[in-house]
Amino acid sequence: MAEATGKAEKIRVLIVDDIPETRENLRKLLFFEPDIEVVGAATSGEESITLAGQLKPDVVLMDINMPGIDGITATEMITQQMPSVQVIMMSVQGETDYLRRSMQAGAREFLIKPFTSEDLVAAIRRVHQLGLTRRPKIPFEQVPSASSPTGRDGTGAAMGRILTVFSPKGGTGCSTLAINLAVALAQQKQGSKVALVDASLQFGDVAVLLNLQVTRSIVDLVPHIDELDGEMLETALVAHGSGVKALLAPPRPELADQVSPSLIEKALSILRNLMSYVVVDTSSIISDITLTTLDIADRIVLVTTPDIPSIKDAKLFFEVADALEYPANKTILILNKSDPHSGIRAEDIQASIKHPIAAQLPLDERTATLAANHGVPYVLGNTRTTKLAQTTMMLAQYIINVFAEKEEAAVAVPAKLGTGRLSL
Numbered sequence: 001m002a003e004a005t006g007k008a009e010k011i012r013v014l015i016v017d018d019i020p021e022t023r024e025n026l027r028k029l030l031f032f033e034p035d036i037e038v039v040g041a042a043t044s045g046e047e048s049i050t051l052a053g054q055l056k057p058d059v060v061l062m063d064i065n066m067p068g069i070d071g072i073t074a075t076e077m078i079t080q081q082m083p084s085v086q087v088i089m090m091s092v093q094g095e096t097d098y099l100r101r102s103m104q105a106g107a108r109e110f111l112i113k114p115f116t117s118e119d120l121v122a123a124i125r126r127v128h129q130l131g132l133t134r135r136p137k138i139p140f141e142q143v144p145s146a147s148s149p150t151g152r153d154g155t156g157a158a159m160g161r162i163l164t165v166f167s168p169k170g171g172t173g174c175s176t177l178a179i180n181l182a183v184a185l186a187q188q189k190q191g192s193k194v195a196l197v198d199a200s201l202q203f204g205d206v207a208v209l210l211n212l213q214v215t216r217s218i219v220d221l222v223p224h225i226d227e228l229d230g231e232m233l234e235t236a237l238v239a240h241g242s243g244v245k246a247l248l249a250p251p252r253p254e255l256a257d258q259v260s261p262s263l264i265e266k267a268l269s270i271l272r273n274l275m276s277y278v279v280v281d282t283s284s285i286i287s288d289i290t291l292t293t294l295d296i297a298d299r300i301v302l303v304t305t306p307d308i309p310s311i312k313d314a315k316l317f318f319e320v321a322d323a324l325e326y327p328a329n330k331t332i333l334i335l336n337k338s339d340p341h342s343g344i345r346a347e348d349i350q351a352s353i354k355h356p357i358a359a360q361l362p363l364d365e366r367t368a369t370l371a372a373n374h375g376v377p378y379v380l381g382n383t384r385t386t387k388l389a390q391t392t393m394m395l396a397q398y399i400i401n402v403f404a405e406k407e408e409a410a411v412a413v414p415a416k417l418g419t420g421r422l423s424l
C-alpha cells in the first residue's frame with residue numbers, strides 16, 4: 001500500500017475549484033486527517049490538468065461548474081492521461097444528467113454540496129481504496145471475447161453481458177434492484193437491448209414489480225429445451241414499456257420444479273447472444289438454479305444491507321465464491337438500504353467483508369414501496385429524481401463502464417470511458 005514516492009501512506013489530494021473560499025474550506029476540512037495530504041489546489045479546469053500531471057495526486061476533488069474547461073471535461077482529460085487518478089466530482093446540482101456525464105467522464109464519486117467533512121473524508125478513503133484494489137487487476141478472465149455489446153457479428157459468438165443480482169439473505173432488495181438496473185441499463189446506453197430473467201422461480205416478483213401479466217413464462221420453454229433457439233426464446237419474452245424484455249417466472253410455484261438448471265443455462269446463453277445485457281434476478285437460496293445463474297454470470301451484483309445477519313451472509317457468500325474459484329472482481333458488492341442511523345458504517349462493512357462496496361443505495365422505503373405498489377420502477381416517473389433512483393442509475397453507468405473497460409482492454413484500444421463508482 002506504500003505510495004510510489006516511497007513516502008508515508010498519505011492519500012495525496014488535489015483540490016480544484018474556482019472559488020477561493022471553497023478551496024480554503026476544503027483544505028481546512030482535510031487538515032486534521034492524518035492519512036490525507038492536500039498536495040495542491042487548482043483554480044480552473046485548465047490548471048487542474050497541468051497540476052494533476054505534475055503532482056500525480058491519488059485523488060482529485062473536482063468542482064463541476066467552472067469557467068473555461070469545466071469539471072467534466074477536465075475529469076475526462078485527467079482520467080484518460082492518468083487512469084490511476086480517482087476523481088470525486090463536487091456539485092451543488094443533483095441532476096441525473098450531471099451525474100451521468102461525470103461518471104462517463106471517469107469520476108468515481110459524486111458529492112452534492114453542501115457535504116459534511118465525514119462524507120468528504122469517507123469518500124476520499126473509499127475511492128482511494130477502490131483505486132488500489134483495481135490497479136493491479138488484469139481483465140476479468142470469464143468475460144467473453146471482445147465484441148460490441150450492442151451489435152451482432154453473425155458468428156454466434158457470445159456478445160451480451162450477464163449480470164446476476166443475488167443476495168444470500170432474503171428481503172434485501174434484490175428484485176427491486178434487478179428491475180431498476182435493467183431499466184436503467186436500457187435507458188443509459190442508447191440502442192442497447194436488455195433482458196430481465198426472473199430466476200426466482202417459485203415466488204418471483206419481476207412480473208408484479210413491472211406490472212406485467214404473466215401471459216408467457218420460462219415454463220413455456222420446457223417442452224422445447226432440445227430445439228431451443230433465439231426465435232423460440234423471443235416468443236417467451238414479455239415486453240415492458242421501458243424496452244426491457246422479461247423472461248418471467250412460472251405463474252404458479254408448483255410449476256417451478258419443471259424448470260431445470262440446463263434450461264436456465266441454455267436460455268441465458270441464447271439471451272446473451274440476442275441482448276446487450278441480461279439481468280438475472282434470483283432467490284436467496286443457493287440452489288442448482290441459482291448456482292447456474294451465478295456460474296454463467298459475467299458479474300454478480302451482491303446485495304447486502306447494513307445489519308449483522310445480512311453482512312454475515314454476504315461474508316459466507318464470498319467464502320462460497322472462493323470455493324467456486326470465482327475471481328474477486330466477478331462480484332460487485334452493493335450496500336442497499338444504506339442508512340446513516342443504522343449504527344454500522346460502510347467502511348466497517350467493507351473491512352468485515354474484505355471487499356470494496358461499489359455503490360451505496362440509500363434507505364428510502366417510501367420510494368421503494370410506492371414503486372412496488374404502482375408496478376413502476378423507481379428509475380422511471382416522478383421518483384426518478386430521488387437519491388435512490390440517481391444512485392441506481394449511476395450504478396448502471398458504472399456497470400456499463402466496467403464492461404466497456406473490459407472490451408477496450410481486450411481489443412487494446414485506449415480507454416474512452418473511465419470506470420465510475422458512486423456513493424451518495
Ligand SMILES: Nc1ncnc2c1ncn2[C@@H]1O[C@H](COP(=O)(O)OP(=O)(O)OP(=O)(O)O)[C@@H](O)[C@H]1O
Pocket residue numbers: 167169170171172173174175176177200205282283284336337338361362363364365366368369372388
Ligand atoms: N433502498 C431501499 N430502501 C427501502 N426499502 C427498499 C429498498 N430497496 C428495496 N426495498 C424494499 O425492501 C423490500 C424487499 O425488496 P425485494 O422484494 O426487492 O427484496 P428481495 O431481496 O428480492 O426479497 P426476496 O428475498 O423476497 O426475493 C420491499 O418492500 C422493497 O420495497
Ligand SMILES: [Mg+2]
Pocket residue numbers: 174175176200205282283
Ligand atoms: Mg426477490
